[in-house]
Amino acid sequence: MNNILPFTTKTLMADVIHIDYRLIPILGRFGIDYGFGNKSVIEVCEENNINVYFFLEIIKSFHNHQYFPQEELQKFNADVIIKYLSSTHQYYSERKVPEIKEIINTLEKSVDPEHLSKISLLNNFFKDYIVELLKHLEREEKNVFPYILKLEKSISNKVYDVSLIHDIEGEPIENYEQSHENMEVKLSDLKNLIIRHLPPVIRQDLCQKLLTELFRLENDLKDHSRIEDKVLVPKVKQLEKQILEESGK
Amino acid sequence: MENKTSKIQVIIAAKHFLYRLGLKTIISVIGIDPEITEIGSLSDLKSFLNKGYKPDFIIMNNDISDESILDQITAIEFPCRTMLIGDKGQELVKGRFEAICLENQKEIVEKFQEFFFEPESKQEPSTDKSLLSEREIDVLKTVALGLSNKEIADKLCISAHTVITHRKNITEKLGIKTIAGLTVYAIMNGIINPEEVNQ
Structure with missing residues (x-):
């Protein structure tokens, strides 16, 4: 077995989780439920209508952060990539964010009055961050992803209408490319406020839980932005170029 | 911050199997238990690195390329601390690699210990982290x-x-x-x- 990347189409799906439990949420994002018995990765993927090679590249890159097959990933159709990114968005907005909110709320309720103002400050800081994050995700869902799907559809049908060409010339993807950096910086600030600057007397158990969740969210977001910035954006540029060329513009 | 898996990642690049075996033995002698990837040719090494792998250490023997190793590797970007084992005269590349030639076991072990355990010379200047002025x-x-x-x-x-x-x-x-x-x-x-x- 390759210890660095121990997953193949024949690996048992149950073993995937045994090897790396951090992949649990990834399986969820692909819509895979438990109870897969002794079925292999390829069998489970086929049942769930999932592109097994895409699935493998994604779990490998999550398992070993040093593995990032940018070019291989770019070869998958945009709709496959977007479906995955979209369900990741859903995971953030419907699961992660409410979980973290809940911890901060509990912290706010259980802290003694003398420290209440500090936790409320953190809570507001996090809420602001969330507003920004959700706005960012929504923009991708409503504008960026549909645009990309339109590009791909137009290529497969070989129909290039004027409005699409006009859209491409408006350079939407270049505008979108402005990085995810600001989001990451805010999250890092929040972590440091807790780690370095919160008085040690404040509910240690909850602070630990909160920090762990923040680190997880941060890592997940990093992986997510990596796919958007290094796979999706270059792929879109290539589609745009192809359309402009084939339509003779 | 990198999310590292527990073991350190080492690439051993040498043409001959026996050579690679020897290198693995030395690594285990100095008490490291890394994940080792063995590579037998320079082109494999290049494509491995191009795929975005970032090992922690690379140990490379000069038999990995048939042509002059120095010409071949100066154009490669090594993402981590890299040791080149070879003949004398390879001091040329010392700025970028830990170039060593092997004489006896004691020297080898010391050199390997230094390679794996000593921090690299370029250390960040320590700043005063106390409270604000x-x-x-x-x-x-x-x-x-x-x-x-x-x-x-x-x-x-x-x-x-x-x-x-x-x-x-x-x-x-x-x-x-x-x-x-x-x-x-x-x-x-x-x-x-x-x-x-x-x-």
Whole structure:
């Protein structure tokens, strides 16, 4: 077995989780439920209508952060990539964010009055961050992803209408490319406020839980932005170029 | 921050199997239990690195390329600490690699220990991480209130350049980069009043 990347189409799906439990949420994002018995990765993927090679590249890159097959990933159709990114968005907005909110709320309720103002400050800081994050995700869902799907559809049908060409010339993807950096910086600030600057007397158990969740969210977001910035954006540029060329513009 | 799996990743690149075996033995002798990837040719090594792998260490023997190894590897970007084992005369590349030629076992073991355990020479200068100076607190106060660099400079009668330096130091000491984060810190520590912020 390759210890660095121990997953193949024949690996048992149950073993995937045994090897790396951090992949649990990834399986969820692909819509895979438990109870897969002794079925292999390829069998489970086929049942769930999932592109097994895409699935493998994604779990490998999550398992070993040093593995990032940018070019291989770019070869998958945009709709496959977007479906995955979209369900990741859903995971953030419907699961992660409410979980973290809940911890901060509990912290706010259980802290003694003398420290209440500090936790409320953190809570507001996090809420602001969330507003920004959700706005960012929504923009991708409503504008960026549909645009990309339109590009791909137009290529497969070989129909290039004027409005699409006009859209491409408006350079939407270049505008979108402005990085995810600001989001990451805010999250890092929040972590440091807790780690370095919160008085040690404040509910240690909850602070630990909160920090762990923040680190997880941060890592997940990093992986997510990596796919958007290094796979999706270059792929879109290539589609745009192809359309402009084939339509003779 | 990298999310590393527990073991360190080492690439051993040498043409001959026996050579690679020998290198693995030395590594285990000095008490390291890494994940080892064996590579038998320079082109494989290149494509491996191109795929985005970032090992922690690379140990490379000069038999990996039939042509002159130095010509071949100077164009490659090595992402980590890299050791080149070969003949004398390869001191040329010392700036980029730990180039060694092997004489006896003691030397080899020492060299390997040094390679794996000694920190690389370029260490970050240690900065004073203690609390903020009075001047920095003055600057932080104005930053948290949302003033621009120019406004801060005018208010504190210092140059904009000095303001930037102070801000850089504050961020380094506190680990907080955004204005919103600095404002939270300032309120938490009583440097400004919450009421002041919205004015």
